[in-house]
Amino acid sequence: MTQREVLFTGVGGQGVQIASKALAMAALAEGRDVLLLPSYGGFMRGGKTNAGLTLGDGPLRALPVITSAWSAFVMDQAFWETVRPNLAAGAVVVVNSSLFSLEVEVPRAQVFAVPASDMATALGSPMSAAFLMLGAFAAVTGVVGVESVVGAMRQLVPAYREQHVAANARAIEAGAASVPTLAAPAWPDVAVRS
Amino acid sequence: MTVPTVPTRPIAPTVPTRGTVKIDVEACKGCDLCIDACRPGVLTMTTDRFNQRGYRFPELRAGCTACRACAQVCPDFVFQVWKFDTPVELPEGPVPDAALHRDVERQREQRS
Amino acid sequence: MTTRLMQGSEAVAEAALAAGCRFFSGYPMTPFTELLENMGRKLPGAGGVCMNAASEIEAVNMTIGAAATGARVATGSCGQGLALMQEGIAELALNELPAVIFNMARGQQDYFQATRGGGWGDYRTITLAPRDVPEAVEHTQLLFYLADRYRTPVVLYGDYVIAHSTVGIDVQPIEFPATAPKDWALDGSMSGTGRARQIWTWALGKPNTPGPGPNGSWELIAEKYDQIGRAEARHEAYRTDDADVVLVSFGTTSVFVDSVVDELREDGVRVGSFRPITLWPFPGDALEQATRGCAHVLVYELNAGQLVDDVRMHAADRSVIRSIGGVSQDPSGMRQGDLLNADILRHRVRDALGLTPQGATS
Amino acid sequence: MSSQLVVEFKPKLLQSSEHELCPGCGHSVAFRVVLDVVEELDLKPVLLAGHGCYTQLMVQSDLDSLQCLHGRAPAAATGVKRMLPTTPVITLQGDGDMVTEGLHEILHAAARGEQFTALLFNNGVFGDTGGHLTATTVVGQRTKTSLEGRDPALHGYPLNIGQLLAQVEGAAYVARGAVNSAGMIARTQRMVRRALELQLEGAGFTFVEILTMCPTGWFVPTSEGPEYLEDAMITTFGIGELKAPPG
Numbered sequence: 001m002t003q004r005e006v007l008f009t010g011v012g013g014q015g016v017q018i019a020s021k022a023l024a025m026a027a028l029a030e031g032r033d034v035l036l037l038p039s040y041g042g043f044m045r046g047g048k049t050n051a052g053l054t055l056g057d058g059p060l061r062a063l064p065v066i067t068s069a070w071s072a073f074v075m076d077q078a079f080w081e082t083v084r085p086n087l088a089a090g091a092v093v094v095v096n097s098s099l100f101s102l103e104v105e106v107p108r109a110q111v112f113a114v115p116a117s118d119m120a121t122a123l124g125s126p127m128s129a130a131f132l133m134l135g136a137f138a139a140v141t142g143v144v145g146v147e148s149v150v151g152a153m154r155q156l157v158p159a160y161r162e163q164h165v166a167a168n169a170r171a172i173e174a175g176a177a178s179v180p181t182l183a184a185p186a187w188p189d190v191a192v193r194s
Numbered sequence: 195m196t197v198p199t200v201p202t203r204p205i206a207p208t209v210p211t212r213g214t215v216k217i218d219v220e221a222c223k224g225c226d227l228c229i230d231a232c233r234p235g236v237l238t239m240t241t242d243r244f245n246q247r248g249y250r251f252p253e254l255r256a257g258c259t260a261c262r263a264c265a266q267v268c269p270d271f272v273f274q275v276w277k278f279d280t281p282v283e284l285p286e287g288p289v290p291d292a293a294l295h296r297d298v299e300r301q302r303e304q305r306s
Numbered sequence: 307m308t309t310r311l312m313q314g315s316e317a318v319a320e321a322a323l324a325a326g327c328r329f330f331s332g333y334p335m336t337p338f339t340e341l342l343e344n345m346g347r348k349l350p351g352a353g354g355v356c357m358n359a360a361s362e363i364e365a366v367n368m369t370i371g372a373a374a375t376g377a378r379v380a381t382g383s384c385g386q387g388l389a390l391m392q393e394g395i396a397e398l399a400l401n402e403l404p405a406v407i408f409n410m411a412r413g414q415q416d417y418f419q420a421t422r423g424g425g426w427g428d429y430r431t432i433t434l435a436p437r438d439v440p441e442a443v444e445h446t447q448l449l450f451y452l453a454d455r456y457r458t459p460v461v462l463y464g465d466y467v468i469a470h471s472t473v474g475i476d477v478q479p480i481e482f483p484a485t486a487p488k489d490w491a492l493d494g495s496m497s498g499t500g501r502a503r504q505i506w507t508w509a510l511g512k513p514n515t516p517g518p519g520p521n522g523s524w525e526l527i528a529e530k531y532d533q534i535g536r537a538e539a540r541h542e543a544y545r546t547d548d549a550d551v552v553l554v555s556f557g558t559t560s561v562f563v564d565s566v567v568d569e570l571r572e573d574g575v576r577v578g579s580f581r582p583i584t585l586w587p588f589p590g591d592a593l594e595q596a597t598r599g600c601a602h603v604l605v606y607e608l609n610a611g612q613l614v615d616d617v618r619m620h621a622a623d624r625s626v627i628r629s630i631g632g633v634s635q636d637p638s639g640m641r642q643g644d645l646l647n648a649d650i651l652r653h654r655v656r657d658a659l660g661l662t663p664q665g666a667t668s
Numbered sequence: 669m670s671s672q673l674v675v676e677f678k679p680k681l682l683q684s685s686e687h688e689l690c691p692g693c694g695h696s697v698a699f700r701v702v703l704d705v706v707e708e709l710d711l712k713p714v715l716l717a718g719h720g721c722y723t724q725l726m727v728q729s730d731l732d733s734l735q736c737l738h739g740r741a742p743a744a745a746t747g748v749k750r751m752l753p754t755t756p757v758i759t760l761q762g763d764g765d766m767v768t769e770g771l772h773e774i775l776h777a778a779a780r781g782e783q784f785t786a787l788l789f790n791n792g793v794f795g796d797t798g799g800h801l802t803a804t805t806v807v808g809q810r811t812k813t814s815l816e817g818r819d820p821a822l823h824g825y826p827l828n829i830g831q832l833l834a835q836v837e838g839a840a841y842v843a844r845g846a847v848n849s850a851g852m853i854a855r856t857q858r859m860v861r862r863a864l865e866l867q868l869e870g871a872g873f874t875f876v877e878i879l880t881m882c883p884t885g886w887f888v889p890t891s892e893g894p895e896y897l898e899d900a901m902i903t904t905f906g907i908g909e910l911k912a913p914p915g
Binding site for chain 2: 670671672673674675676677678682685686687689690691692693694695696697700847849850853854883890891893894
Binding site: 328329331355357359360361363364365367368369370371372373374375377379393394397492493494495496497498499500502503504505506507508510511512513514 | 680681683684686707711712713714715716726727728729730731732733734735736737740743744745746747748749750751752755756772773776
């Protein structure tokens with residue numbers, strides 16, 4: 001059984017929690033087991049907001065606190081140091097290069113830089129930067145299909161924000177198009193599935 | 195001719211009485227609340243007799259109006275109030291069958 | 307089967323509803339808050355009531371009233387909030403009222419609170435400590451059954467991780483044996499019949515139907531808790547059959563312990579894991595058996611040493627017991643800290659056994 | 669000569685009239701008022717009582733009863749009423765229970781507009797513990813914890829719970845009666861009746877405070893209890909409906 005871990009990090013308000021939940025939901029829809037544990041401070045916005053997600057193609061023996069993760073989803077460099085020590089050597093690190101200019105000091109890391117905030121702003125929907133990142137993450141790893149991300153996003157966006165669905169979908173597609181597809185495949189059989 | 199003498203046996207004065215109460219003497223704790231509450235003033239506390247728990251208790255004199263005040267103010271559920279269909283004249287003074295001694299009643303029940 | 311992505315708090319709420327819970331009261335407190343939110347969202351649709359209590363004291367007393375009507379009821383909080391509820395929990399126990407208390411703890415420092423209680427009188431609370439969300443869903447339903455079966459308050463010892471973990475899960479109702487009809491429940495129907503009922507910890511009864519009184523009642527309750535102690539202890543022993551080393555832990559921590567057991571087994575260390583599932587009644591006989599002949603009994607709990615007291619009472623050889631956990635809280639104070647970590651645990655076990663960090667036996 | 673029984677020794681809803689309350693105690697007088705109304709209205713309520721001298725009256729009553737933790741009867745009653753919305757629910761607390769220890773619970777229950785009737789038997793003293801200062805002990809009153817009399821500089825002032833509750837939106841009916849005379853008892857009985865009728869109508873939270881005599885706690889002869897109640901308590905708190913729906 002293959003198990004994949006994703007550590008999310010960012011600053012409250014950037015969409016890290018909804019992105020982690022969308023990825024979990026997309027994976028569940030594709031029949032995988034998931035365990036997601038968010039962690040954030042007492043403030044609604046502006047503080048550390050991390051999450052750890054474990055995905056598996058069978059029943060998980062997952063630890064809710066991840067110390068050797070396969071990948072990172074880095075929305076912002078502010079709390080990068082809370083994630084870096086818990087990445088395995090060779091980790092797949094997708095960073096929002098609009099808000100990240102550090103060295104990725106992880107042995108043999110495969111780093112993919114996506115200027116997600118700038119791209120989302122250019123698309124006219126700066127709030128969809130996290131979904132743009134998620135589109136890129138899905139495309140580069142194939143951990144879930146890009147269309148599954150769009151599906152999960154539709155379910156997660158509350159009805160009173162329905163007007164953002166189209167913008168988010170565009171952002172997901174733009175993110176997916178901005179990276180080399182399956183450059184760092186998550187699953188052994190991923191090429192077959194996609 | 196001798197004029198017959200009118201008998202001089204005094205006729206006892208009577209009091210108009212519209213009801214009566216039974217007094218559960220043994221339940222009483224002698225608090226006096228009924229005495230002040232009694233509107234016609236026909237309840238008086240004993241001064242030289244006590245119930246088995248050592249409390250003084252109220253006694254009824256003729257003139258009860260069945261106004262219920264005694265029962266309403268009594269903390270110890272001592273009074274049972276009866277109203278007569280038609281008022282009667284009772285001789286002034288204690289109403290002898292008002293006091294209810296529960297032990298006596300109970301013995302009577304056991305006998306019957 | 308409809309697997310849905312659900313936070314642990316939502317899954318536990320669904321399990322409570324599946325078990326027939328119809329009354330819930332609580333006061334927000336992280337990480338219990340999401341359970342309260344979910345009960346508030348779901349109970350009205352199931353014909354139930356969820357109350358925003360004005361304090362934990364009010365919450366538990368509302369629960370006492372609702373339980374007295376015979377409904378399946380629950381309340382909850384954590385740490386300080388449960389401290390406020392202790393008088394009410396004792397009252398539930400000594401009134402023999404069934405209720406489920408959800409302790410979504412901020413860590414593992416409330417083991418004593420859960421197993422020893424801080425109320426008054428001779429009482430106990432059956433306390434289940436699930437290791438993850440699916441087990442929490444199962445335990446929640448079991449607890450409603452046990453509460454009714456024994457007419458006692460019972461406790462779910464969850465935590466931040468269980469409350470906030472999001473998993474794909476399908477909450478299905480579990481069938482349990484029927485429990486006795488609640489002929490003691492108050493609904494006013496016996497008022498004025500000469501046979502009115504009364505619930506009071508003094509158990510005096512009414513003049514027409516006298517009760518056993520405090521002493522008699524409390525003796526009966528003590529007997530009941532003795533019986534529960536013999537009948538309801540639950541545990542999990544993992545790879546202990548041939549173990550020289552037994553790691554003892556509870557709740558979420560056990561997930562980490564079992565993972566480290568697997569790793570150390572690969573290194574050839576004969577290690578197993580023992581976990582009380584019921585913190586009370588403590589599975590003492592099972593622990594005695596699992597630790598017989600062991601060279602090391604290592605207790606990993608994230609506090610200054612609470613579970614270790616129960617281990618000392620029951621392990622086969624007290625001289626081999628050591629605590630390798632410790633106080634561990636994250637900066638927010640609302641969840642476990644650094645020690646909830648497989649790497650740290652592995653190092654501590656290896657240190658305790660005198661093994662080199664590389665894995666070779668020294 | 670024929671006659672009609674107009675008042676039985678004890679109310680039907682008492683299983684026994686024996687109690688251990690002191691001579692001249694107003695609690696059983698007030699409880700009779702309550703039971704008479706319950707009987708008149710032919711109700712089958714659940715009664716929740718706090719901790720105090722009146723608790724033994726709950727025991728004697730022929731009402732389904734729950735004894736509650738000190739001060740918490742309004743919270744427990746909330747649980748009962750929310751589960752049994754068509755059952756009349758009555759709480760019975762003393763001033764120590766409701767106003768001293770349980771102020772939080774009674775105010776919040778009122779604010780939520782809980783559909784039960786809360787009764788306060790207020791004698792201004794912890795009777796059950798032997799005569800100590802409560803939140804309604806009037807200025808100047810001597811208790812075992814205010815031996816020289818309640819001194820505002822030292823003990824503060826008594827709380828007027830009726831006034832507090834009358835301000836609360838969720839409270840539909842707030843009244844204060846007393847049991848120091850037959851006339852006052854009759855008036856109080858009408859208040860209790862109105863409160864219970866309003867509960868049946870679902871009007872909201874209903875409250876009747878009944879001032880009761882505690883000659884033992886007040887250090888006065890039993891026969892002077894009613895007069896002391898008048899002078900000390902009615903003068904401080906007043907009598908009447910503080911809040912009632914029109915009609």
